[in-house]
Amino acid sequence: xxxxxxxxxxxxxxxxxxxxxxxxxxxxxxxxxxxxxxxxxxxxxxxxxxxxxxxxxxxxxxxxxxxxxxxxxxxxxxxxxxxxxxxxxxxxxxxxxxxxxxxxxxxxxxxxxxxxxxxxxxxxxxxxxxxxxxxxxxxxxxxxxxxxxxxxxxxxxxxxxxxxxxxxxxxxxxxxxxxxxxxxxxxxxxxxxxxxxxxxxxxxxxxxxxxxxx
Numbered sequence: 001x002x003x004x005x006x007x008x009x010x011x012x013x014x015x016x017x018x019x020x021x022x023x024x025x026x027x028x029x030x031x032x033x034x035x036x037x038x039x040x041x042x043x044x045x046x047x048x049x050x051x052x053x054x055x056x057x058x059x060x061x062x063x064x065x066x067x068x069x070x071x072x073x074x075x076x077x078x079x080x081x082x083x084x085x086x087x088x089x090x091x092x093x094x095x096x097x098x099x100x101x102x103x104x105x106x107x108x109x110x111x112x113x114x115x116x117x118x119x120x121x122x123x124x125x126x127x128x129x130x131x132x133x134x135x136x137x138x139x140x141x142x143x144x145x146x147x148x149x150x151x152x153x154x155x156x157x158x159x160x161x162x163x164x165x166x167x168x169x170x171x172x173x174x175x176x177x178x179x180x181x182x183x184x185x186x187x188x189x190x191x192x193x194x195x196x197x198x199x200x201x202x203x204x205x206x207x208x209x210x211x212x213x214x
Contacts, residue, residue, distance in 0.1 A: 001025075004177040007033045009098060009202050012041070013176035015184040016195030019049045019161075026053020026089075027159045027195035030061045032068045038097040040068050041197060043109045044079075045090040045159040047133065049193045056086035056135060064093075072104040073142040076134065083135025091134045092127060095144075096155055098201045104144040105129045112166045113147060114154040121167040124153065154179070154200045161194030162187050176200065 004013035018025035026046030034040055042064050046053025060079040067078055072093045079091055090107020103111055104127075111127035125147040130139040149155075154172060156179075158164070164187035170179055176198040188194035 002177070002181065003031075004175075005031075006202075007031070007039050008037065010039050010096060010199055011176050011202050012039070012197065012199035013180045014195065014197040015180040016193070017184065017188065018193050020190055022050055022193075024051050024054045025193040025195070026050060026057060027161060027193040028054070028057040028061055029157075029195060029197050030064055031197075032065060034068050034095070036069070038095050039199065040064070041094040041096055041155070041157065041199060043092050043111075043157045043159060043195060043197055045107065045109050045161075045193070045195075047087040047089060052087055053089070053193070056083050057089050059083050059086065060089065060091065060134070072102055072144040076104055076106060076138070076142050080134050080138050086135050088133040088135030090159070092157060094127075094155060094157065096199055097149065098151070099149060100146055101149050101155065102144045102146050103127045104142060106132045106134050106138060106142075108160050109157065110160075110166070111155065111157045113149065114156055114167050114170060114172065115150065116152065116172050121154070121170050121172055123166050126166070149201060151201045154198055157197040158183070159193065159195045161189050161192035162196055163189055
């Protein structure tokens with residue numbers, strides 16, 4: 001599965017696929033316009049794979065879509081309650097804007113900000129992953145981080161079905177659609193579902209239609 005688009009000045013793309021031999025993936029992403037100049041990106045990795053993992057994350061994506069303007073810690077709690085009788089999931093939420101991003105992570109969905117450097121892409125920030133399983137056990141505190149964003153910086157999010165080092169194989173001159181497709185093709189594991197999402201702020205909006213993905 002591949003999706004891409006623009007929301008205002010923010011260019012985004014995702015690519016994912018289920019475990020080879022399976023028809024349904026338990027890895028899911030959601031891209032939501034908050035209406036305030038920011039975009040809520042959510043990447044969820046249901047425990048295990050297949051239909052049961054997909055059922056868990058589908059509950060969370062519905063809650064997120066209905067409450068997209070709530071703070072990230074409140075959204076994480078809503079996801080936790082929605083998945084309380086499922087196998088649960090790892091969840092990373094990112095509120096991405098033109099000047100800063102807020103993010104919050106429970107479990108092993110990775111997020112990084114990449115910036116151009118003299119020797120190639122460099123990591124300027126990495127989400128702090130809190131231990132736990134959303135739907136089963138949350139950490140005692142949920143504290144979103146805020147980090148600055150510059151035009152051209154790349155937000156890169158991935159589930160543990162993708163085993164690339166942060167920034168490995170990323171060409172910042174390419175579109176986000178090309179970046180996620182290449183990372184998925186080169187680094188997706190044969191033993192798990194896999195999903196990659198990338199986003200960045202462009203200098204101006206291209207006027208493209210806005211789109212939600214789940």
